[in-house]
Each structure stands twice: as C-alpha cells, then as structure tokens.
Amino acid sequence: MTSPHLPRREFLGLALAGAAVPEGGARYVHPRRVLLWECTRKEFREALEEGRLRVVVLPTGSTEQHNEHLAMIQDTASATLLAQQAALRLYPHVMVATPVPVGISPYWMDRKGTLTLRRETFLAVVYEICESLATHGVRAILILNGHGGNDAPLKESLPEFRQKLGIRLEAHSYWEAYTPAMAKQYLASARIPGHAAEFETSFALAAFPERVRWEGVDYEKVKARLGIKDPKSAAEDELFAREARLATAAKGELLIAIALQWLVGRLRAMMEA
Numbered sequence: 001m002t003s004p005h006l007p008r009r010e011f012l013g014l015a016l017a018g019a020a021v022p023e024g025g026a027r028y029v030h031p032r033r034v035l036l037w038e039c040t041r042k043e044f045r046e047a048l049e050e051g052r053l054r055v056v057v058l059p060t061g062s063t064e065q066h067n068e069h070l071a072m073i074q075d076t077a078s079a080t081l082l083a084q085q086a087a088l089r090l091y092p093h094v095m096v097a098t099p100v101p102v103g104i105s106p107y108w109m110d111r112k113g114t115l116t117l118r119r120e121t122f123l124a125v126v127y128e129i130c131e132s133l134a135t136h137g138v139r140a141i142l143i144l145n146g147h148g149g150n151d152a153p154l155k156e157s158l159p160e161f162r163q164k165l166g167i168r169l170e171a172h173s174y175w176e177a178y179t180p181a182m183a184k185q186y187l188a189s190a191r192i193p194g195h196a197a198e199f200e201t202s203f204a205l206a207a208f209p210e211r212v213r214w215e216g217v218d219y220e221k222v223k224a225r226l227g228i229k230d231p232k233s234a235a236e237d238e239l240f241a242r243e244a245r246l247a248t249a250a251k252g253e254l255l256i257a258i259a260l261q262w263l264v265g266r267l268r269a270m271m272e273a
C-alpha cells in the first residue's frame with residue numbers, strides 16, 4: 001500500500017523508523033551476507049580484522065548425473081545450502097567460501113552430462129582455495145563435502161594440508177550427520193545417502209524443488225538405451241530410480257534440519273577450539 005505520492009525509498013525509511021525491534025534477539029540477516037563471493041573486500045577484511053569471522057566453510061560437490069529426474073548440481077547445491085544455513089545461524093562468525101562445483105566422478109562418465117576432475121586436480125583446487133583463505137588470515141576451515149567420490153581423497157589429504165597450512169582444517173561429508181537408525185526411521189528405503197534415490201530427492205524437494213523434474217520421465221522406456229556398461233551399476237541405477245519415487249519434501253525438511261544441527265555443532269566446536 002505504497003502511497004503514490006511518496007517515493008519508495010522514503011516510504012520504506014518511514015516504515016522502518018517506526019518499526020518495533022523484536023524481542024528475544026531475533027534479527028534478519030540477508031542470506032548473501034554470509035557468502036564470501038557476495039561480499040566486498042571491505043566487508044570481508046573488516047570481518048577478519050574485527051575478529052568476527054572465526055570459521056570459513058568450503059562446500060565441495062559435483063556436477064554429475066543424478067538419474068533421470070534430478071539436476072546435476074545436486075551435490076554442490078546441497079552442501080552449499082547447508083553451509084549457508086549454518087553460517088546464518090552463527091552469523092557473523094561463519095562465512096561460506098565459493099563452492100567447488102566439479103568433483104571426482106569418473107565412474108559416472110557413462111551417463112551423459114557428468115563432468116569429472118582427476119583426483120590431483122580436484123585436491124589442488126581445494127588446497128589452493130584453503131591456501132588463499134589462510135593467506136588472508138583465516139585460521140579455521142571446514143570443508144563440507146556433498147559428493148561421495150570426494151570423501152576419501154579429502155580425508156586422506158587432511159594431514160598434509162594441515163601441516164602445510166598451519167591452520168585448523170576439517171573435512172566432513174554432510175551425511176555423517178545421520179546414523180543408520182535415522183535412515184531406518186525416516187526413509188522407506190533406509191538408505192542414506194544412496195545416489196539420486198529417496199534421500200537426495202527428498203532433500204531436493206524440500207530445498208530446491210525446481211531441480212526435481214519428473215515430467216516426461218519414463219525409466220522403463222529409456223532403460224535399454226542408457227548405455228550403462230556395468231550390469232551391477234545398471235541394476236543400482238534402476239533401483240535408485242524406483243526408490244526416488246518414495247521421496248517427499250517433508251522427509252527432506254526433517255533430514256535437512258538434522259544435518260543443519262549437526263553442522264552448527266561442528267562449527268561451534270571449531271570456533272571454541
């Protein structure tokens with residue numbers, strides 16, 4: 001109900017001046033403020049200099065096939081979403097660095113669209129991002145991984161990275177938040193993470209439903225020409241496509257909340273160390 005006689009900025013100014021400050025510490029933080037790549041150098045420098053910024057989260061993911069119905073950015077988007085939500089809860093002490101959007105996925109190359117990096121290329125990119133942050137004075141980094149193929153290489157490299165960088169450095173895949181009991185309790189398939197199955201599809205339905213596209217998907221019809229060479233992998237692809245139909249946004253919301261709580265806990269521990 002903006003008055004046509006009042007310029008918009010003035011109207012907002014008046015509205016804000018008269019607004020009551022909510023009690024109980026509730027506040028609004030623009031979601032972009034916790035993303036390093038959306039900050040100016042001034043904002044980032046001041047956060048460091050004033051000691052506000054304590055931990056940086058570096059999401060690592062993939063750009064890879066996620067069966068017939070999920071967008072290929074799933075793993076990168078999931079890790080980034082959790083990192084951003086956790087950083088907002090811990091604002092202004094945590095910031096999210098630019099995600100690494102391609103991972104180690106050679107085993108999906110027989111399915112169209114997958115991009116993959118060699119192990120050493122991926123690790124070099126991750127290391128050099130951490131090195132950049134350390135050069136600026138960041139003393140603690142949590143690598144939050146969203147793609148299975150990156151998990152072991154990251155963890156195997158941690159001792160070397162830590163030694164070279166001299167900072168606190170951790171690497172976790174976000175599904176470490178879930179116990180086998182949780183998978184059983186919350187998912188009909190009892191499978192976490194699986195691949196583009198019930199878990200990831202539920203996550204996407206809750207977090208970014210526009211990336212779940214069932215329209216025109218007919219697995220039976222395309223099955224014979226998918227060209228998956230390994231019979232075991234072909235059978236799994238089909239099983240996961242079936243399990244994905246069990247996904248709901250409600251399951252996704254619940255599982256995201258669990259991962260978020262877990263991640264906030266890890267970050268708090270790093271902040272206090």
Ligand SMILES: [Zn+2]
Pocket residue numbers: 066074075146147195196200
């Ligand atoms: Zn995935």
